[in-house]
Amino acid sequence: MWEIRKRFKDYEQRKVFAGVLDEQTLFTLYKLSNKGAFDVLYGFVKKGKESSVILAEQKDGRFVAVKVHAISAATFKRIWPYLEGDSRFYNIRHNKRAVIFAWCKKEFKNLSTAYKAGVLCPEPVAQLNNVIVMEFLGEDLTPAPRMCDVDFEDEKLIENIFKDVVENIKKLYSAKLVHGDLSFYNMLWYKEKPYFIDFSQGVPLSHPNAEYLLRRDIENVCKNFAKLGLTVNPEKIYEEVVSS
Ligand SMILES: Nc1ncnc2c1ncn2[C@@H]1O[C@H](COP(=O)(O)OP(=O)(O)O)[C@@H](O)[C@H]1O
Numbered sequence: 001m002w003e004i005r006k007r008f009k010d011y012e013q014r015k016v017f018a019g020v021l022d023e024q025t026l027f028t029l030y031k032l033s034n035k036g037a038f039d040v041l042y043g044f045v046k047k048g049k050e051s052s053v054i055l056a057e058q059k060d061g062r063f064v065a066v067k068v069h070a071i072s073a074a075t076f077k078r079i080w081p082y083l084e085g086d087s088r089f090y091n092i093r094h095n096k097r098a099v100i101f102a103w104c105k106k107e108f109k110n111l112s113t114a115y116k117a118g119v120l121c122p123e124p125v126a127q128l129n130n131v132i133v134m135e136f137l138g139e140d141l142t143p144a145p146r147m148c149d150v151d152f153e154d155e156k157l158i159e160n161i162f163k164d165v166v167e168n169i170k171k172l173y174s175a176k177l178v179h180g181d182l183s184f185y186n187m188l189w190y191k192e193k194p195y196f197i198d199f200s201q202g203v204p205l206s207h208p209n210a211e212y213l214l215r216r217d218i219e220n221v222c223k224n225f226a227k228l229g230l231t232v233n234p235e236k237i238y239e240e241v242v243s244s
């Protein structure tokens, strides 16, 4: 049953994985690998209390990112406020695991919607339980840097990146989705473009908080750009997005 361990690239990695991922998650990874979502697991891109991201390779040599939401009290505590009051989750509210699975499914659905709408984001590959598999953004086993970790200096480039970011927000909006946690922390600088990641907090436009979250996303992004010396009016951008 725990054949998934053979999928880890080498013995050292196996030990690292075993220490972080619980048995149930290992079994989910095993099932996903059997379905062809990936073949070999390389190592952690990011290791965290609530979520980890692993670099993996498919049989055809394509690299994917495997995002694992920890089945933990900490994860439950963080995500429950977003789901509380949503009648769809009423029946599972006492089941931490089921709530985390539903959260993960929602993230994958949001990512798929975004990708289909032409937003710059990783291509979705597969999802099961608390695991999401998507295109790996990076080169030579190195993940693309987060936008908050890049030193942008060229004024013209910064203006163009801003245009691309606004374009992404508009495309999301036209697909009736708001990211909900947008800032340079959830954007990767890949192929000279800003890619959106981490759609777990995304909400449909029909959600009661959608307008608030959209305004907040735009304000956060404008703050990020203000630090790079670009003055932009969030209110104007908001109007531009909702009238697009
Ligand atoms: N598709 C991807 N390709 C490359 N790196 C990724 C990818 N998805 C996530 N990462 C890396 O993992 C980190 C955490 O991912 P994220 O989805 O933001 O999870 P969270 O913020 O919930 O921990 C990102 O900041 C990025 O460095």
Ligand SMILES: [Mg+2]
Binding pocket: 185, 186, 198
């Ligand atoms: Mg994030």
